[in-house]
Amino acid sequence: MLKQIILSSTLALSLAACTTVPSAEVTRFHTGNPARTGTIAIEEMPGNPDISLEFRTYAAAVGQQLQQVGFSPVTGNASDYVARVAFSRSFRxxxxxxxxxxxxxxxxxxxxxxxxxxxxxxxxxxxxxxxxDIVTTEMQVQIRKRSDSTAIWEGRAYTQAREGSPAAQPAAAAQKLAAALIGGYPGESGRTITVK
Known part of the structure; x- marks a missing residue:
């Protein structure tokens, strides 16, 4: 009987370890009460260290989250705001x-x-x-007024996962980071939080 209990406990812990979802560390900055509505275009941040076709994955994830908090994503230069997005992936x-x-x-x-x-x-x-290897994925987003390029909100987040795991895949990391970063927009300014 004791053997069965130990085996059941070991199996449960093993399954829990397999389904652990990595957390994201998030920091946001803003002054006052930043805009919550308006049209917004998603652009690659100048100097993004990881310029590639993969950007579209991160841009789409950010666009989805911005839409959920009240913005209307559009393309072109006629938007009220611009969300500049940068991301990088490193292996340790x-x-x-x-x-x-x-x-x-x-x-x-x-x-x-x-x-x-x-x-x-x-x-x-x-x-x-x-x-x-451990894959670290980082994302940074700045929201600026289109009219004068004033920054109204900025945030950065990172997450880590084992290479080859579902959580380390670019699409999953992009969704995780965008949801952690923009969820609860605008968030508390200057505070780093952990989002599960």
């Missing part, structure tokens, strides 16, 4: 070199009461392969 290796070895061997010995002794040899094989 995991592991320290010591635990990455595919095979480990351990030897142990003991002397028990009554003069009995024992010697044990254990071999561990790591079948998981090389540890996956």
């Amino acid at each position: 290796p995991t592991g320290n070199g010591y635990n990455d070895k595919p095979v480990s061997v351990g030897v142990g010995g003991a002397v028990g009461s009554g003069g009995y002794s024992g010697l044990g040899l254990g071999v561990g094989i790591n079948l998981s392969g090389k540890p996956k």
Whole structure:
């Protein structure tokens, strides 16, 4: 019975670990009460470090979220506001070199009461392969008035996930970051929060 309880608990923890959704760290800045309605065009931020076709994925995610908080996304130069979007993805290796070895061997010995002794040899094989890198995805959004380019709101967010996991895919990361960043717009200015 105890064995079944331990097995059930271990399985539940394993499943919970597999379904863990990474959180996002979010910081927003604004003064007063920024606009909540009007037409808005989504543009790539000048100097975006990761210029690519992938931008459309991030722009679409930001546009969806802006629409949910009251803006009307449009194309062209006739909008009331401009949302400038930048994003980047970086990869950080995991592991320290010591635990990455595919095979480990351990030897142990003991002397028990009554003069009995024992010697044990254990071999561990790591079948998981090389540890996956950690992917960090960052997004920055600025909302500016079209008329004079005054910034009325700015935010940045980042999230991390293991390479190859669903959460590390660009589309999933874009949706996660846009929802975390723009959800609850305008948010508390100058405070960093964690969004699950």
